[in-house]
Amino acid sequence: MEEKQLQFLKDQKQSGYAFKDVNKFELVLDLLEDIGIKDPQIRDELVYPALAHLLHDKHLTEDELTAVLDKLIGPEYLLFDLDNIIEYSVLIRSFTVLQLVILVHVHNRDHIIPVKYIKQLSTAFMSYFQQETILDGYNETVGFMHSIAHSADLFAQLFKVEDFNETIFKSMLNAIQNKFKINHYYFSHDEDERMVVAIMNALDANILEEEYWKSWISQLGSYTKPTTYPAAYYIKNNVRNILRSLYFALHGREQHQALREHIEATLKEHVTLR
Structure with a gap:
């Protein structure tokens, strides 16, 4: 220039x-x-x-x-x-x-x-x-x-x-989920925090039912653990970080208490203890 x-x-x-x-x-x-x-x-x-x-x-x-x-x-x-x-x-x-x-x-x-x-x-x-x-x-x-x-x-x-509409929302949320379930890179520059802002906007649009959100959270938290490192470390922490960020973003929202509980259960079952 x-x-x-x-x-x-x-x-x-x-x-x-x-x-x-x-x-x-x-x-x-x-x-x-x-x-x-x-x-x-x-x-x-x-x-x-x-x-x-x-x-x-x-x-x-x-x-x-x-x-x-x-x-x-x-x-x-x-x-x-x-x-x-x-x-x-x-x-x-x-x-x-x-x-x-x-x-x-x-x-x-x-x-x-x-x-x-x-x-x-x-x-x-x-x-x-x-x-x-x-x-x-x-x-x-x-x-x-x-x-x-x-x-x-x-x-x-x-x-x-x-x-x-609902179809477009689900397509975008599916793409987000897939990107955070990668095992070849660790997101360490606030990607999870910024993506959760987007997810909260999707939630606030009230287009998708609570059961969809529970299923989406479960799918995000469920993955095949790689047998080698650092791949196993990367995917676990990518998934854990975005779920944790979403959990805390939902704090104080009584209408979404069930989702917070579902995130907590998903973390305990699929992520934190691996």
Whole structure:
């Protein structure tokens, strides 16, 4: 990124992202070129917030927001280099997800983006989430990668979409369950806490029956224990951490006391004692 553009972004941050005397849609398209830049200070402190404010603060028309959404869910961004031929290509995918969070939030807030495009976004995201293999939360060279934590934030917004039905909810919850029952990586950068925010949004939507939730918890807690380490350690702790986080998130909610008890029983039977 050129020094002139860096200074422009610094000035926008200083001014509270007013974006005066600039074509905002063209600026979005320019910034997308650096959405996954390897320098964490530029990416996290300048590019991400500028894009987020442009999408969030009612600077763009419905057509412009939809055009950005369509671009982001395509092969250049969300589905870019899923085979990871290019080093750190996950940054483009992961930070694309963060901007999709903003777009779904804008839809939920303003209903300005037609729901058919939000459904397309959801379908593309589910494909991405199931295929993503770079799960590292943090890297000393490029900073936070956070593919799963950022995905959790998007799930949190998708579970608030009014037009989504039981089938879509179950599909998303099944994908979450499968991702946390892996035995080749240990989630250690608050992925469980952020995913539980999403799960609580799904619970609060009151679309799924309590018996479904009990079954989902049981399935999450039941897994085949690997015979070797660290695989056995990874899956046990991935499952235990998300169940514990959900247990404490439900604290004080009398209407969900039965679910807390079911989580406790599941932890004792399937997870903690292994």
